[in-house]
Amino acid sequence: MGIKQSIIKRKLEKELEIKGGVVFIDELSCDGCGECVSICPHKAIIMRALSNEEVKKLPFKGRLKVLVKGNRKANINQELCTACGKCMRVCHEFSIHKQAK
Numbered sequence: 001m002g003i004k005q006s007i008i009k010r011k012l013e014k015e016l017e018i019k020g021g022v023v024f025i026d027e028l029s030c031d032g033c034g035e036c037v038s039i040c041p042h043k044a045i046i047m048r049a050l051s052n053e054e055v056k057k058l059p060f061k062g063r064l065k066v067l068v069k070g071n072r073k074a075n076i077n078q079e080l081c082t083a084c085g086k087c088m089r090v091c092h093e094f095s096i097h098k099q100a101k
């Protein structure tokens with residue numbers, strides 16, 4: 001594992017240690033693979049297609065990702081999410097984070 005990967009992994013483990021908290025998705029780095037949707041035991045994650053207007057407002061890196069991976073992004077319904085962290089472990093882009101409330 002490279003240095004960058006191990007730093008990200010350590011950050012993830014730290015976030016997972018937070019009791020309760022709020023789980024959220026970084027739309028910029030999400031590539032819409034849908035892995036998190038399948039793993040969520042509470043069906044709290046849905047996929048949403050960004051509109052053309054929303055895509056236009058993204059920074060260059062975000063627009064490039066949409067061009068390569070498509071415009072689907074994962075979104076968490078906070079009403080259903082229990083902050084269990086299962087989705088955080090499966091996201092290969094490390095796009096899902098947890099912070100204290």
Ligand code: SF4
Pocket residue numbers: 025029030031032033034035036037073074090091092093094095096
């Ligand atoms: S697993 Fe990660 S990259 Fe894939 S849809 Fe969910 S948040 Fe996006």
Ligand code: SF4
Pocket residue numbers: 023039040041042043044045076080081082083084085086087088
């Ligand atoms: S933290 Fe748990 S309940 Fe919340 S979206 Fe992720 S898998 Fe679902």
